[in-house]
Amino acid sequence: GDSVTQMEGPVTLSEEAFLTINCTYTATGYPSLFWYVQYPGEGLQLLLKATKADDKGSNKGFEATYRKETTSFHLEKGSVQVSDSAVYFCALNTNAGKSTFGDGTTLTVKP
Amino acid sequence: GAVVSQHPSWVICKSGTSVKIECRSLDFQATTMFWYRQFPKQSLMLMATSNEGSKATYEQGVEKDKFLINHASLTLSTLTVTSAHPEDSSFYICSARTIDQYPSYNEQFFGPGTRLTVL
Numbered sequence: 001g002d003s004v005t006q007m008e009g010p011v012t013l014s015e016e017a018f019l020t021i022n023c024t025y026t027a028t029g030y031p032s033l034f035w036y037v038q039y040p041g042e043g044l045q046l047l048l049k050a051t052k053a054d055d056k057g058s059n060k061g062f063e064a065t066y067r068k069e070t071t072s073f074h075l076e077k078g079s080v081q082v083s084d085s086a087v088y089f090c091a092l093n094t095n096a097g098k099s100t101f102g103d104g105t106t107l108t109v110k111p
Numbered sequence: 112g113a114v115v116s117q118h119p120s121w122v123i124c125k126s127g128t129s130v131k132i133e134c135r136s137l138d139f140q141a142t143t144m145f146w147y148r149q150f151p152k153q154s155l156m157l158m159a160t161s162n163e164g165s166k167a168t169y170e171q172g173v174e175k176d177k178f179l180i181n182h183a184s185l186t187l188s189t190l191t192v193t194s195a196h197p198e199d200s201s202f203y204i205c206s207a208r209t210i211d212q213y214p215s216y217n218e219q220f221f222g223p224g225t226r227l228t229v230l
Contacts, residue, residue, distance in 0.1 A: 043224040
C-alpha cells in the first residue's frame with residue numbers, strides 16, 4: 001500500500017537557520033505530493049504541492065521538488081523564522097482520492 | 112476560494128450523549144468528504160470516506176455504529192459520535208474533494224477541526 005516516511009522530529013533550529021525535512025514515499029501510479037502545516041489547535045493548511053515529477057512547489061519561502069527517481073519530496077527553507085514553528089506533514093494523494101500522511105515533524109525555531 | 116468549515120470548533124459533552132459535527136464546503140461542490148481523527152502529537156488517522164448520496168466507507172477498526180456519517184448534499188457532511196465516552200475525546204478533521212477542475216482537481220481541502228472533549 002501507499003506510505004509516506006518523514007524525518008523524525010522534533011527539529012529545533014535557531015532563527016535564520018536552513019531547514020530540511022526529509023520525506024520519501026511509496027505509491028502505485030503517479031501520486032500528487034503535498035506539504036501541510038498545522039499550528040497548535042488548528043487544522044491543516046496546505047503549504048505547497050507538486051503534481052508530477054520534477055515539479056517544484058513553493059510558498060512563503062518553502063520549497064520542495066518532486067523527485068520520482070528517489071521517490072522523495074523534501075521540504076526546504078533557506079532562513080526560518082520563529083513564526084514557522086509548527087508541525088509539518090508530508091502527504092501523497094493518488095487518483096483513488098485518499099490521502100496518505102506521514103507522521104508529522106515538529107519544528108521549533110528559537111530566536 | 113476552496114474553504115471548508117466545521118461546526119462546532121469545540122464541544123464538551125457528558126458521557127453517553129451524542130454529538131454531531133458538521134463539515135461544509137463553502138464555495139465548491141464536494142463529491143467526496145473524508146473524516147479524520149487526530150490524537151495529540153500524532154498524525155491524522157482516516158476514519159471514513161463519504162460520497163454524496165451513498166453510504167460511507169469506513170476504515171478497518173472504525174465502528175460504523177458509533178461514528179455515523181451522512182453526506183446528504185454536495186456541500187455538507189456530518190459526523191455523529193453516538194453514546195460518546197471519554198476515549199472518544201479527540202480532534203476531528205474533515206476534508207473535501209472534488210473531481211471538478213475547480214478549485215483543484217483531486218486535491219483535498221481541510222476544515223479547521225473540531226475538538227471533542229467527553230467528560
